[in-house]
Amino acid sequence: MSQTKYAIGVDLGGTTVKLGIVSDKGKIVQKIALDTCALDGPEKVVKQIKKGIKELLGNNKRKIEGIGVGAPGLVILKKGTVENPPNLPGWGRVQLGKRLEKEFNYPVFVENDANAAAVGEMIFGAGKKHDNFIMVTLGTGVGGGLILNKKVYRGETGAAGEIGHVSINREGRLCNCGMPGCIEAYAGNNHLVNIVNEQLPERTDSLLYKWINDEEKVLDPKLIHEAAQQDDKFACEVITEFACNLGSGLASIINLLDVSTVIIGGGVAGFGDRLFDAVKDKIKERVLKPIAPRIKVKAARLKNEAGIKGASSLVFLRG
Amino acid sequence: MSQTKYAIGVDLGGTTVKLGIVSDKGKIVQKIALDTCALDGPEKVVKQIKKGIKELLGNNKRKIEGIGVGAPGLVILKKGTVENPPNLPGWGRVQLGKRLEKEFNYPVFVENDANAAAVGEMIFGAGKKHDNFIMVTLGTGVGGGLILNKKVYRGETGAAGEIGHVSINREGRLCNCGMPGCIEAYAGNNHLVNIVNEQLPERTDSLLYKWINDEEKVLDPKLIHEAAQQDDKFACEVITEFACNLGSGLASIINLLDVSTVIIGGGVAGFGDRLFDAVKDKIKERVLKPIAPRIKVKAARLKNEAGIKGASSLVFLRG
Numbered sequence: 001m002s003q004t005k006y007a008i009g010v011d012l013g014g015t016t017v018k019l020g021i022v023s024d025k026g027k028i029v030q031k032i033a034l035d036t037c038a039l040d041g042p043e044k045v046v047k048q049i050k051k052g053i054k055e056l057l058g059n060n061k062r063k064i065e066g067i068g069v070g071a072p073g074l075v076i077l078k079k080g081t082v083e084n085p086p087n088l089p090g091w092g093r094v095q096l097g098k099r100l101e102k103e104f105n106y107p108v109f110v111e112n113d114a115n116a117a118a119v120g121e122m123i124f125g126a127g128k129k130h131d132n133f134i135m136v137t138l139g140t141g142v143g144g145g146l147i148l149n150k151k152v153y154r155g156e157t158g159a160a161g162e163i164g165h166v167s168i169n170r171e172g173r174l175c176n177c178g179m180p181g182c183i184e185a186y187a188g189n190n191h192l193v194n195i196v197n198e199q200l201p202e203r204t205d206s207l208l209y210k211w212i213n214d215e216e217k218v219l220d221p222k223l224i225h226e227a228a229q230q231d232d233k234f235a236c237e238v239i240t241e242f243a244c245n246l247g248s249g250l251a252s253i254i255n256l257l258d259v260s261t262v263i264i265g266g267g268v269a270g271f272g273d274r275l276f277d278a279v280k281d282k283i284k285e286r287v288l289k290p291i292a293p294r295i296k297v298k299a300a301r302l303k304n305e306a307g308i309k310g311a312s313s314l315v316f317l318r319g
Numbered sequence: 320m321s322q323t324k325y326a327i328g329v330d331l332g333g334t335t336v337k338l339g340i341v342s343d344k345g346k347i348v349q350k351i352a353l354d355t356c357a358l359d360g361p362e363k364v365v366k367q368i369k370k371g372i373k374e375l376l377g378n379n380k381r382k383i384e385g386i387g388v389g390a391p392g393l394v395i396l397k398k399g400t401v402e403n404p405p406n407l408p409g410w411g412r413v414q415l416g417k418r419l420e421k422e423f424n425y426p427v428f429v430e431n432d433a434n435a436a437a438v439g440e441m442i443f444g445a446g447k448k449h450d451n452f453i454m455v456t457l458g459t460g461v462g463g464g465l466i467l468n469k470k471v472y473r474g475e476t477g478a479a480g481e482i483g484h485v486s487i488n489r490e491g492r493l494c495n496c497g498m499p500g501c502i503e504a505y506a507g508n509n510h511l512v513n514i515v516n517e518q519l520p521e522r523t524d525s526l527l528y529k530w531i532n533d534e535e536k537v538l539d540p541k542l543i544h545e546a547a548q549q550d551d552k553f554a555c556e557v558i559t560e561f562a563c564n565l566g567s568g569l570a571s572i573i574n575l576l577d578v579s580t581v582i583i584g585g586g587v588a589g590f591g592d593r594l595f596d597a598v599k600d601k602i603k604e605r606v607l608k609p610i611a612p613r614i615k616v617k618a619a620r621l622k623n624e625a626g627i628k629g630a631s632s633l634v635f636l637r638g
Contacts, residue, residue, distance in 0.1 A: 074609075132475055146575075148472070155577020156451055156613070165574040165607055168489045169500075170567040179570075179605050181488075248489040251498075255484040256465075256572060258474020286498050288484055290393070294475070 006062045007315035008106075010049060010069040011113070011307030014038055014087030017045075019052040020305070021060060022312035026124030028305055030056060042091045049096075050103055057104070066107040067100055068314035070116030070307055075158055080110030109314035113307065114161060115152045117300070118145030119317050120310030121263050125301035132259040134250065135300070136163055138266035141176075142184040142246075148259070164188070168249045186245035189221050189268065196224060196238055206234035225271045239271060240278050247282025254287050254295070265300025272299075325381045326634035327425075329368060329388040330432070330626030333357055333406030336364075338371040339624070340379060341631035345443030347624055349375060361410045368415075369422055376423070385426040386419055387633035389435030389626055394477055399429030428633035432626065433480060434471045436619075437464030438636050439629030440582050444620035451578040453569065454619070455482055457585035460495075461503040461565075467578070483507070487568045505564035508540050508587065515543060515557055525553035544590045558590060559597050566601025573606050573614070584619025591618075 004023050011018040013036060020031035034052050037044045053067065073085030080097015097110040111119065118135035121127040127135070131150050137143040144163030146153040154160050164184035165177055172181030173191070185191060196208060196219055203209055207227040211217040227235035250262055262283070264276065280297040287295065302309050323342050330337040332355060339350035353371050356363045372386065392404030399416015416429040430438065437454035440446040446454070450469050456462040463482030465472040473479050483503035484496055491500030492510070504510060515527060515538060522528055526546040530536040546554035569581055581602070583595065599616040606614065621628050 144575075153467075153576075156579060157577055157609075159607070159609065160575065160577035162574045162577075162607060166485075166571040167487065167567065167605070169491075170487045170564070172488075177607060245489070248486065252485040252571070253575060255481045256463075256479065256575070257472075258476055258479035258481075260475060286486070288478070288481060288496060290476075290478065 004062075005065050005316070007065050007312040008053060008056055008067045009308040009310070009312030010053070010067065011311050012036070012045075012049065012069060012071045012085075013307070014072065014085075017048055017052055018308050019049075019056055020308040020312065021056055021062065021064070022309055024316050026302075026309055026313075028308060029062070030060070031305075031308060032056065036088070038088045042088065042094050045088060045091075046094065046096065046099060049100070053100070053104060064106060066109060066315035067104065068116070068311040069096060069100070069108065069110045070113040070311040070314075071096065071110055072113055075110050075112045075115075077110070077154075077158065080108055082110060107315070109318050111152065111311075111314050112158065113310070114143035115145045115154070116310035116314055117143075117265060117302070117306050118147050118161075118263075118310075119152060120302050120306055120313045121265070121300055122147050122150065123313035123316050124309055126263045126298040127261075130261045133261040133263050134163065134253060134257070134259055135161075136246075136250070136262060136264045136266075137300075138187060138189070138264065138268035140189050142187050143266075146257070146259075148257075163249070163253065166249050166253060168245060168252075183246060183249040187242060187249075192221050192224060192238065192242055192268070193219055195241075196234075199234070203234045207232035208235055221268050221271075228271070228274060236274070239274055243275050243278030244282045247279045248286055250279070251283045251286030254283065254291060258291065260291055260294035261296045261298065263298045263300050265302070265306060269299055323381075324384050324635070326384050326631040327372060327375055327386045328627040328629070328631030329371070329386065330630050331355070331364075331368065331388060331390045331404075332626070333391065333404075336367055336371055337627050338368075338375055339627040339631065340375055340381065340383070341628055343635050345621075345628055345632075347627060348381070349379070350624075350627060351375065355407070357407045361407065361413050364407060364410075365413065365415065365418060368419070372419070372423060383425060385428060385634035386423065387435070387630040388415060388419070388427065388429045389432040389630040389633075390415065390429055391432055394429050394431045394434075396429070396473075396477070399427055401429060426634070428637050430471065430630075430633050431477065432629070433462035434464045434473070435629035435633060436462075436584060436621070436625050437466050437480075437582075437629075438471060439621050439625055439632045440584070440619055441466050441469065442632035442635050443628055445582045445617040446580070449580045452580040452582050453482065453572060453576070453578055454480075455565070455569070455581060455583045455585075456619075457506060457508075457583065457587035459508050461506050462585075465576070465578075467576075482568070482572065485568050485572060487564060487571075502565060502568040506561060506568075511540050511543060511557065511561055511587070512538055514560075515553075518553070522553040526551035527554055540587050540590075547590070547593060555593070558593055562594050562597030563601045566598040567605055569598070570602045570605030573602060573610060577610065579610055579613035580615045580617065582617045582619050584621070584625060588618055
C-alpha cells in the first residue's frame with residue numbers, strides 16, 4: 001500500500017475551472033477543465049465546481065485528504081467565503097468553502113489565487129527551503145503573496161500581498177487602480193506591449209519591427225522574449241528596463257520586510273535568466289547594504305499547472 | 320498591597336543612557352540619565368548601563384518583573400545581542416541581554432529602539448486597541464516598526480520595519496543610505512530644513528523669512544511648525560508637501576500589508592492636526608479603494624519618555 005496522500009485542487013478562473021487530483025509530492029494524477037459559466041451567475045459557477053469535483057471523485061480510488069480552492073477576489077478564511085471576485089460578475093459573497101464541505105464531506109480550504117500560488121511554491125516548488133519569501137506573479141496584472149514564517153501573511157482582511165500596488169514613483173505612470181506609479185503600471189504585460197508599440201516606429205532596425213510590420217506577427221510578451229533571445233537590442237532594452245522597475249519596487253518591499261527571497265512566476269517569468277539577473281542586480285543595488293548579499297531571485301517551479309497545484313497545496317499546508 | 324507590576328526600561332542612546340522604573344500602567348516612578356560614554360568603547364557603555372540599573376535598584380522596594388532595553392542597531396533576540404549600532408563606535412557585537420541577566424538575575428529583553436517604541440505604543444499608548452499597526456518615528460531619520468498580530472514583526476534578521484527606506488520615487492532625491500527616493504529623503508528633518516532654506520530667498524513675504532533673516536532665529540522643524548500655526552502660507556505648504564510624501568509612501572506599505580492603522584511619533588509628529596490630516600488624506604487618496612474607509616492615522620502617545628517606556632514595555636509584552 002502506498003503512503004502517498006492526495007488532495008483535490010480547484011483553480012477557479014473567470015473563463016475556466018480547472019480541477020485535478022494532486023499527490024503530496026505535487027504530481028497531478030488526473031485533471032479536468034470545465035467552463036466557469038461566469039455570466040450565468042454564482043449559483044451556476046458553484047454547480048460547475050461541484051460537477052467537476054464529482055467527476056474527479058467518480059472513479060477515484062485514492063485517499064483524498066481534502067479540497068483546496070484558489071479563487072479570485074477577497075477570501076475570508078472562516079466559511080471559505082469568496083467576495084467580489086473581479087471577473088465573476090454578480091457574485092457578491094458566496095460561502096464557497098462551507099457549501100463544498102457540506103456537499104462532499106471533506107475538509108475544504110479556500111484561499112485567494114495569488115496566495116494559493118505562493119503556498120504551491122512553498123509546498124511543492126521553489127519556496128520549499130524558505131521560511132520567508134515574496135511571491136510575484138507577472139501577467140496582465142502583477143499579483144503577489146507574502147510567505148512569512150511558513151504561513152501566508154493575509155493582513156487585516158485577507159487582502160495583503162498587493163505587490164503590484166506598491167508605487168515606485170509617486171508622480172509616475174497611471175495604474176489601472178487609478179493611482180500613479182504602481183509596480184503593476186510598469187511590470188504588467190500591457191505596459192510591456194505599450195512601450196514596444198510606442199517606440200517601434202523609431203526602432204526600424206529591430207527584429208521586433210521586422211516581425212510586427214513585415215511579417216505581421218502579433219506583439220505580445222512572448223514575441224519580445226523571442227527577439228531578446230536572438231539578442232535584439234531593442235527587445236533586450238525593454239526587458240532590462242522592465243526588470244529595473246520591478247527590482248526597484250521589490251527593493252523597497254525587501255527593506256520593509258527583511259525578507260530576502262523573491263520567487264517570480266507568471267508568463268513573463270519565462271523570459272529566463274536575462275530577466276532574473278536584471279531583477280536581482282537591481283534589487284542588490286537598491287536594498288540596504290546588510291541585506292544585499294542574501295538576496296535570492298528564483299523562478300517559480302509550478303508553471304502551467306500552478307493553479308491546480310497551488311489550490312491542492314492548501315490542503316497539505318493546513319490539513 | 321498593591322498589585323501593580325514594575326519593570327526597568329533602559330533607553331540606550333548615542334549620547335545618553337536613560338533609565339527608569341515604569342509601572343505596568345506606563346507610569347515612570349523613578350528615572351535617571353547617564354552619559355553613554357560611547358567614545359570609550361562598548362565595555363564602558365555596558366558599565367554605564369549597569370551603573371544606572373544598580374542606582375535604580377538601590378533604594379527600590381517595588382517588585383521588578385524584568386529589564387527591557389531599547390538599543391540602536393540590529394538586535395538578535397537570542398542572548399539579546401546588539402550588533403553594530405550606528406552611533407556607538409567600535410561596538411561590534413555585544414551580548415548585552417545575557418550580560419545584564421547574569422549581573423542582575425532578572426529576565427532581560429533587548430529590542431531595537433524603533434521596535435521598542437512600537438511595543439511601547441501597543442502596551443501603553445495609541446496602539447492599545449490595535450492588533451496591527453505601522454509605527455513611524457520622524458526625526459533626523461525616518462524609523463519604523465511593524466506590529467502584526469500584536470507582535471513585533473522582525474523579518475529574517477530583526478531588521479524589518481525600515482519604513483524610511485521604502486522609495487517613493489525610483490529616480491528621486493538621494494537618501495543618506497545612497498539610494499534614490501527613500502521616504503527618509505523626503506520626510507526626515509534635514510529635508511524639511513533644506514527645502515525651506517532652498518526656497519526662502521523667494522519667500523520674502525513669509526513669517527519664516529522674517530524670523531530667520533531679521534530676527535536670526537534658528538531654522539528647525541519646530542520653527543516651521545510655529546509659523547504654520549500662525550497660518551504662514553509658506554510653512555503650511557512645506558508641511559503639506561512633507562505629509563503628501565509621507566502619505567504616498569505609507570499608502571504603498573498599507574497596500575502591501577493590509578494594515579490600516581498608522582501611528583506617528585517623533586518630534587515632527589508634534590506638528591499636530593495639520594500634519595496628521597494631510598497624511599491621512601493622502602493615504603486615503605492613494606490606497607486601494609476597499610482599504611480607504613478603514614485608514615486611521617494617530618499621534619504616538621508616549622512623547623518625550625517614549626524611549627524608557629518603550630524599553631520597559633518589552634518586559635510587560637514578553638514577560
